[in-house]
Amino acid sequence: MRTIxxxxxxxxxxxxxxxxxxxxxxxxxxxxxxxxxxxxVNSAQVRKDLSYLGVNGTRGIGYDVAALIEHxxxxxxxxxxxAVVIVGGGNLGNALGNYGGFATWGFVVVxxxxxDPAKVGQVAAGIRVEHIDQLERIVAERDVAIGIIATxxxxxxxxxxxxxxxxxxxxxxxxxAVIEVPSGVDVRRVDLSTxxxxxxxxxxxx
Amino acid sequence: MRTIxxxxxxxxxxxxxxxxxxxxxxxxxxxxxxxxxxxxVNSAQVRKDLSYLGVNGTRGIGYDVAALIEHxxxxxxxxxxxAVVIVGGGNLGNALGNYGGFATWGFVVVxxxxxDPAKVGQVAAGIRVEHIDQLERIVAERDVAIGIIATxxxxxxxxxxxxxxxxxxxxxxxxxAVIEVPSGVDVRRVDLSTxxxxxxxxxxxx
DNA sequence: TAGATTGTTAATCGATTAACAATC
DNA sequence: TAGATTGTTAATCGATTAACAATC
Numbered sequence: 001m002r003t004i005x006x007x008x009x010x011x012x013x014x015x016x017x018x019x020x021x022x023x024x025x026x027x028x029x030x031x032x033x034x035x036x037x038x039x040x041v042n043s044a045q046v047r048k049d050l051s052y053l054g055v056n057g058t059r060g061i062g063y064d065v066a067a068l069i070e071h072x073x074x075x076x077x078x079x080x081x082x083a084v085v086i087v088g089g090g091n092l093g094n095a096l097g098n099y100g101g102f103a104t105w106g107f108v109v110v111x112x113x114x115x116d117p118a119k120v121g122q123v124a125a126g127i128r129v130e131h132i133d134q135l136e137r138i139v140a141e142r143d144v145a146i147g148i149i150a151t152x153x154x155x156x157x158x159x160x161x162x163x164x165x166x167x168x169x170x171x172x173x174x175x176x177a178v179i180e181v182p183s184g185v186d187v188r189r190v191d192l193s194t195x196x197x198x199x200x201x202x203x204x205x206x
Numbered sequence: 207m208r209t210i211x212x213x214x215x216x217x218x219x220x221x222x223x224x225x226x227x228x229x230x231x232x233x234x235x236x237x238x239x240x241x242x243x244x245x246x247v248n249s250a251q252v253r254k255d256l257s258y259l260g261v262n263g264t265r266g267i268g269y270d271v272a273a274l275i276e277h278x279x280x281x282x283x284x285x286x287x288x289a290v291v292i293v294g295g296g297n298l299g300n301a302l303g304n305y306g307g308f309a310t311w312g313f314v315v316v317x318x319x320x321x322d323p324a325k326v327g328q329v330a331a332g333i334r335v336e337h338i339d340q341l342e343r344i345v346a347e348r349d350v351a352i353g354i355i356a357t358x359x360x361x362x363x364x365x366x367x368x369x370x371x372x373x374x375x376x377x378x379x380x381x382x383a384v385i386e387v388p389s390g391v392d393v394r395r396v397d398l399s400t401x402x403x404x405x406x407x408x409x410x411x412x
Numbered sequence: 413t414a415g416a417t418t419g420t421t422a423a424t425c426g427a428t429t430a431a432c433a434a435t436c
Numbered sequence: 437t438a439g440a441t442t443g444t445t446a447a448t449c450g451a452t453t454a455a456c457a458a459t460c
Contacts, residue, residue: 008427010407014400018382031441040384044429044444051443059442060436076403077410084402091331095301101382101399125297146405170405176224176307178246186408188401192378193307194220195394196290197282199352199376201216202392204283214451237417250420250453257419265418266460 005075009049015039016046017072020065031062081106083142085168087159088150089114089122089129092174096148098125110142115155132162139166146170153177160187211281215255221245222252223278226271237268287312289348291374293365294356295320295328295335298380302354304331316348321361338368345372352376359383366393 019038023030032050036043050063055071057063073079084102086093089112096102097112113132114120120131130138138144147163149156149171156175163171164185171187173179176194181187225244229236238256242249256269261277263269279285290308292299295318302308303318319338320326326337336344344350353369355362355377362381369377370391377393379385382400387393 006427011400011404013407014397014403015384017403019384033441038384042429043441044431045427047441047443048428057442058436059434060440062441075407077406078403080410082402082406082409091301091304095297096398098297099398102402105399105403107399107402145409146402170409172401172405178221178225178244186405188405190396190398190401191220192302192305192396193311193313194217195378195396196288196308196313196352197220197223197284197311198217199378199392199394200283200288201219201281203288203351203376204286212451239417248453249417250455251451253417253419254452263418264460265458266416268417 005052009052012039012041012045012049013053013072013076015041016049017069017076020069020072023065027065029058029062030065030068032057034062078105081108082145083108083110084146084148085110085135085138085142085144085163086112086148086150087114087132087135087163088112088148088155088174089116089119089124090150093148093150094124096150096174097127107146110144111138113138115151132159135162136166139163139168144168146172149173149175149179151175211258215258218245218247218251218255219259219278219282221247222255223275223282226275226278229271233271235264235268236271236274238263240268284311287314288351289314289316290352290354291316291341291344291348291350291369292318292354292356293320293338293341293369294318294354294361294380295322295325295330296356299354299356300330302356302380303333313352316350317344319344321357338365341368342372345369345374350374352378355379355381355385357381 016035016039019035032043032046036046053071053075084107086096086109093112097109111130112127113130113135115132119129122129147168149159151159153176156177157179160179160181164181169185173187173189176191222241222245225241228244238249238252242252259277259281290313292302292315299318303315317336318333319336319341321338325335328335353374355365357365359382362383363385366385366387370387375391379393379395382397
């Protein structure tokens with residue numbers, strides 16, 4: 001079944017996947033209640049999300065764990081591997097390059113690039129920083145699917161332009177800037193200062 | 207005015223603040239239209255969010271830029287400084303310790319702690335990694351307001367427990383785990399793998 | 413006055429969840 | 437059969453936005 005899956009549902013799928021991963025290895029079936037508790041959501045939500053995906057459980061029993069995991073992996077496109085380029089060889093870029101969590105899900109960092117000639121050639125976690133002039137060639141030759149922007153804010157838009165014109169259609173933006181991209185390109189933003197500021201909003205009013 | 211401000215509004219305030227920062231320095235007033243364009247939201251949204259905060263503009267003219275910035279900073283509690291402890295001295299923890307963006311908004315990283323004795327004593331960006339056994343002392347002595355969890359998933363819950371029992375009431379969690387905290391404690395989660403998986407959902411269906 | 417822009421209402425939209433018949 | 441749990445409806449909740457009178 002391929003109906004329109006709401007964005008909110010999509011963003012919960014990785015959470016369900018992780019919840020299922022934390023189940024005892026010998027557990028064959030699981031109830032929506034249990035997934036809900038592990039994922040921190042409502043059980044009706046779980047059932048509804050799964051029904052969007054066309055996953056069927058068994059009344060009185062629950063869902064088959066292995067089949068459910070496989071369904072979620074397929075829905076998220078995690079049955080193949082994705083080449084990732086990180087733009088920005090600063091601390092954040094290097095941390096992301098080293099981040100072990102990516103490999104678990106089939107994300108392979110194929111390059112870290114930077115505009116600063118002084119950074120080019122440095123090696124972190126087995127990846128040599130290359131010059132950003134090579135970006136277009138790298139994207140084409142290494143079949144890059146995802147670009148991660150880990151540059152200062154002022155460089156973000158230009159980097160996004162170069163990534164998209166090179167053919168990248170998925171961008172994860174860590175720079176504290178709103179970037180414009182052509183339609184059809186998907187951007188997600190992770191802004192560390194914003195997260196902290198939201199915390200302080202609640203904090204400073206006791 | 208202090209009515210109930212919706213969570214969605216709160217999470218947009220930092221974005222407005224940044225939008226205003228990117229205005230030309232000599233611009234005295236701004237219209238909701240302009241803020242909206244810079245922030246990537248609807249202009250009615252901007253006006254409504256600001257009215258929640260009790261900010262008044264002038265019909266026909268717009269909002270006073272300086273006054274608006276000051277209002278937003280006060281609303282977010284950014285008029286004072288906050289001590290931050292980073293738990294986890296791995297790549298991510300160090301990247302966060304080095305992240306210059308925090309200082310701009312008054313966040314001061316007062317410690318990086320780790321459970322691994324081999325990491326203790328290492329210095330990154332002027333901060334010496336301390337042992338996690340010192341966490342409670344550090345929180346008390348350095349008046350820590352915010353804890354950042356940058357550990358593996360398996361350690362996240364225990365770290366959260368220690369942070370909260372030491373008195374920390376705001377947590378930013380980078381570990382791929384859902385953590386339980388007492389009511390009154392605020393947790394925000396940033397999950398890098400989840401972000402990438404959401405991108406691939408859209409990517410793999412052309 | 414004419415033009416611009418706010419502040420707010422009311423409509424819309426979309427997401428969450430309680431509830432329960434269906435059924436294993 | 438009795439108990440458990442799904443799948444789905446309908447109600448609720450909350451957030452977004454078009455529209456426009458108020459007014460600078």
